Amino acid sequence: MGIEYSLVDANIYDILPNFHNDKLAFLAKDLDGKQYIFKPSWIGHFHNPNEYIAHHIGSLIGAPLLDGAFLKISAQNMQKWDKIIKSFHHGAIFPTFIPPYNNAIFFAVEFKQDSFNAKNSTELQHELNKSSNKIQYYSQFSLDQYLKNPDRHFGNHIFFKESHKLMFYLIDFDRIFTAATDWSNLSSNVLDFECFKDDGYNMELYQTVCNTHIRTVRDYAGYIEKISDEDIEDICKTTSHVYSIDKNKYDKLLYWLLQRRDRIFDSCLKNEPCYNKVTKRGYLSASR
Numbered sequence: 487m488g489i490e491y492s493l494v495d496a497n498i499y500d501i502l503p504n505f506h507n508d509k510l511a512f513l514a515k516d517l518d519g520k521q522y523i524f525k526p527s528w529i530g531h532f533h534n535p536n537e538y539i540a541h542h543i544g545s546l547i548g549a550p551l552l553d554g555a556f557l558k559i560s561a562q563n564m565q566k567w568d569k570i571i572k573s574f575h576h577g578a579i580f581p582t583f584i585p586p587y588n589n590a591i592f593f594a595v596e597f598k599q600d601s602f603n604a605k606n607s608t609e610l611q612h613e614l615n616k617s618s619n620k621i622q623y624y625s626q627f628s629l630d631q632y633l634k635n636p637d638r639h640f641g642n643h644i645f646f647k648e649s650h651k652l653m654f655y656l657i658d659f660d661r662i663f664t665a666a667t668d669w670s671n672l673s674s675n676v677l678d679f680e681c682f683k684d685d686g687y688n689m690e691l692y693q694t695v696c697n698t699h700i701r702t703v704r705d706y707a708g709y710i711e712k713i714s715d716e717d718i719e720d721i722c723k724t725t726s727h728v729y730s731i732d733k734n735k736y737d738k739l740l741y742w743l744l745q746r747r748d749r750i751f752d753s754c755l756k757n758e759p760c761y762n763k764v765t766k767r768g769y770l771s772a773s774r
């Protein structure tokens with residue numbers, strides 16, 4: 487059985503601060519009061535489907551992700567926020583009715599109000615050592631490599647206390663496919679597995695991985711390699727259905743995810759020199 491996402495009726499009640507041109511995140515509540523956060527796609531960008539795709543893949547491999555759901559926002563609620571946004575951001579267009587949207591349905595994750603970020607590597611390692619799901623931290627390296635997500639830094643990690651346990655979560659996947667705006671250049675980077683040395687990826691993160699952890703990084707690459715064709719097709723079908731993706735984009739997306747899945751394990755091994763603290767590298771020490 488694959489992963490199923492619910493479709494939940496919800497209302498937007500606020501905007502996350504820091505709203506400017508390419509940043510726009512909404513806070514919404516469902517009928518039970520559960521809070522969600524989501525980013526609509528800005529014009530010509532696929533922020534929202536990107537978040538969904540990464541969440542689905544990440545959930546299949548057991549990455550530390552917050553609950554995700556599709557939210558259905560009423561037309562009335564959308565219009566209210568459209569007016570508010572336009573009132574303080576000249577020229578802003580609420581991108582609801584701009585493709586790739588199928589009505590006002592957005593992928594969202596649970597909003598954890600009292601979460602916090604680590605400010606630097608020392609703080610990160612300190613909090614991680616206290617976290618109940620520390621092992622899941624190491625999923626990000628293979629996952630980001632698979633999805634070509636260069637946007638990984640301390641701000642895209644959150645910690646949250648849950649019934650006396652500290653939990654670590656990965657957030658913010660809207661720039662997967664190397665921020666490919668509307669996926670038009672997907673075909674050109676399908677076999678590109680260069681490590682993220684020159685991108686926005688925070689290189690300090692590679693230093694949090696040592697010989698003991700690199701095995702876990704490999705394990706996660708192995709889990710990606712084992713994702714079934716059916717699960718990947720399922721993701722593409724849901725994307726196509728919710729976001730009205732045309733056949734050409736559907737085919738590109740399917741091809742991209744399948745091709746990279748088949749190469750992710752070997753590519754992650756080849757990229758092990760990125761991790762300065764790892765000395766035991768390569769096929770001989772790899773467990774598959």
Ligand SMILES: Nc1ncnc2c1ncn2[C@@H]1O[C@H](COP(=O)(O)OP(=O)(O)OP(=O)(O)O)[C@@H](O)[C@H]1O
Pocket residue numbers: 502504508509511523525552595596597598599601603637641642644657658660
């Ligand atoms: N699910 C969440 N629960 C709690 N806080 C969150 C959640 N998602 C985001 N935040 C907070 O909002 C901040 C910004 O969110 P996010 O990283 O998703 O967007 P961004 O980096 O501002 O935008 P982008 O990189 O897409 O331009 C996070 O650093 C975090 O503090």
Ligand SMILES: [Mg+2]
Pocket residue numbers: 641642658
């Ligand atoms: Mg971010």
